[in-house]
Amino acid sequence: MKRRILGLALITVSVTIATVPAQSQQQAREYAYPPLSFPRTEYYVQHPDEFQQLLQRMPPVSHQIPPGKKLAPGEAPTAGTWTSLTNNLGQNLSNPLLLTDGTVIAHVSCSGSWYKLTPDITGSYVNGTWSSIASLPPGYEPRFFGSAVLPDGRVMIEGGEYNVGCTEVWTTAGAIYDPLANTWTAVSPPSGWTSIGDAAGIVLNNGTYMQTNCCDNPAPPTGAALLNATNLTWTPTGSGKFDEYDEEGLTKLPDGNVLVVDAYVNKNPCGRNTEIYNKKTGIWSSAGNTPNQQADCLNGGYQSNELGPLVMRPNGTAVIFPGVTTGIVTADIYNNATGTWSAGPQLLSLCGSDGATPCTLADAPAAVLPDGNILFAASGSWSAPDQFPTPTNFFEMSLSGKITQVPATADAADIGAWEANFLLLPTGQVLEVSTDTPNAQIYTPKGTYQSSWQPVISTFPSCVAPGGTYLASGQQFNGLTEGSYYGDDVNAATNFPLVKIVNNSTKHVFFARTFRHSSRSIAPKSAESTNFKVASSTELGAVRCTSSPTASLRPARRLR
Numbered sequence: 001m002k003r004r005i006l007g008l009a010l011i012t013v014s015v016t017i018a019t020v021p022a023q024s025q026q027q028a029r030e031y032a033y034p035p036l037s038f039p040r041t042e043y044y045v046q047h048p049d050e051f052q053q054l055l056q057r058m059p060p061v062s063h064q065i066p067p068g069k070k071l072a073p074g075e076a077p078t079a080g081t082w083t084s085l086t087n088n089l090g091q092n093l094s095n096p097l098l099l100t101d102g103t104v105i106a107h108v109s110c111s112g113s114w115y116k117l118t119p120d121i122t123g124s125y126v127n128g129t130w131s132s133i134a135s136l137p138p139g140y141e142p143r144f145f146g147s148a149v150l151p152d153g154r155v156m157i158e159g160g161e162y163n164v165g166c167t168e169v170w171t172t173a174g175a176i177y178d179p180l181a182n183t184w185t186a187v188s189p190p191s192g193w194t195s196i197g198d199a200a201g202i203v204l205n206n207g208t209y210m211q212t213n214c215c216d217n218p219a220p221p222t223g224a225a226l227l228n229a230t231n232l233t234w235t236p237t238g239s240g241k242f243d244e245y246d247e248e249g250l251t252k253l254p255d256g257n258v259l260v261v262d263a264y265v266n267k268n269p270c271g272r273n274t275e276i277y278n279k280k281t282g283i284w285s286s287a288g289n290t291p292n293q294q295a296d297c298l299n300g301g302y303q304s305n306e307l308g309p310l311v312m313r314p315n316g317t318a319v320i321f322p323g324v325t326t327g328i329v330t331a332d333i334y335n336n337a338t339g340t341w342s343a344g345p346q347l348l349s350l351c352g353s354d355g356a357t358p359c360t361l362a363d364a365p366a367a368v369l370p371d372g373n374i375l376f377a378a379s380g381s382w383s384a385p386d387q388f389p390t391p392t393n394f395f396e397m398s399l400s401g402k403i404t405q406v407p408a409t410a411d412a413a414d415i416g417a418w419e420a421n422f423l424l425l426p427t428g429q430v431l432e433v434s435t436d437t438p439n440a441q442i443y444t445p446k447g448t449y450q451s452s453w454q455p456v457i458s459t460f461p462s463c464v465a466p467g468g469t470y471l472a473s474g475q476q477f478n479g480l481t482e483g484s485y486y487g488d489d490v491n492a493a494t495n496f497p498l499v500k501i502v503n504n505s506t507k508h509v510f511f512a513r514t515f516r517h518s519s520r521s522i523a524p525k526s527a528e529s530t531n532f533k534v535a536s537s538t539e540l541g542a543v544r545c546t547s548s549p550t551a552s553l554r555p556a557r558r559l560r
Contacts, residue, residue: 057387149496150207308360367423466535503543
């Protein structure tokens, strides 16, 4: 397997450079490198000319910021629309992650570079500012990788379907980021792993990060591993898995177990099986079949095996969006209370260049809005293998299953849905960045939350001081959903506790950095606590403290 992976890396580089005359090596790599299952890559190893043709079919990478709606001074975003950031960075960003101090970091795909978005003094991310942060360790420049924010505030990333120079290598590299020290530290892979690639990761209820293995077949010894965040070592987990983890997203359920829809990579015949990981035993078992085909594994030798995002909603149900690329495209719904699947809504046929092609979510993003609606991106069904069509369309799906098209981003005509990444912000808005265009925009939702979904703060200090460290406790600090989802990688769970301090007089907003969360449960009424440290720049005076984005406001407190 390792020989074949390296072989493709060599083919990718040599073919790309050799067939683009009079251009530099950097220019020759300006393709939108697509997500591929491992079997598809093995196919291209045997057919290098077809891989070159695939790259040439991909939309070109753009470095021009597309025109979009910008706010005038003092203007508020219009609900139900996208707003361009006032201070757009001009970089092609991916894998946005929300830190526990309210800032956002994002990666420049196929590089070691990361940037941080800091909201302005009023708490606006639209008017926020970007700054560079530390780069990844040398030799680690991934694309499509697992990631998570740990309970202590550090950021874990693992693997990458591409690495240095956007060569297809399914790297086992990883790194952990300390935002206080602004440093990345290399993390070794689990023992015996020869690939991680674009496999997903997730933080379990007890705060432990679990990483899956995309492509070792058979996976040694269980295909998943648990990180000891103290000494950065791994413990195997995940026995009993039906198929490989390749192309499968991980979704936490209210009971703390993890649900997947099987992608059937290297598993024949294709089917509709789903599985649940038991958080206590570490063993997988079947969760039944979806009513409709979800994985794109029915197209003979050309299947992509892609899936759409598997999204947990605050009403206790999860929606799997289809990755199928032909025929009728229908979502399905899992009821956590009954452990059963039921048919969901059929996706609209509003995609494709003709605006009349069935939409699909093969490797696409979704985010749960404050009212429980799901914002998602979709592109046209693939009419041939690995076409990755444009444009991208955007929709909301209500709790009742109604799907409504919403306005598109400024770069939607030039990207496929797989190039868009979503991040749910503390404001209830959604940040969208694109791996292959320098576009960063924010979607402002229309609806509001139900009161029973709010975090409840039971204990909070009556007086806090800048630089001081304190404890808050209550219920549902992590919300009832993890907020942001994707087909498999680009894990961007955001609904961990955040403390936002609003000065009653100036209305200025300050985030206190949270850490040492007692739990990452998304169960209703789950008892939780978090430590928080008040920023030294926080203004003195009477304030309101909230657990973002939808917590009940507490009585005014005072900073001394």
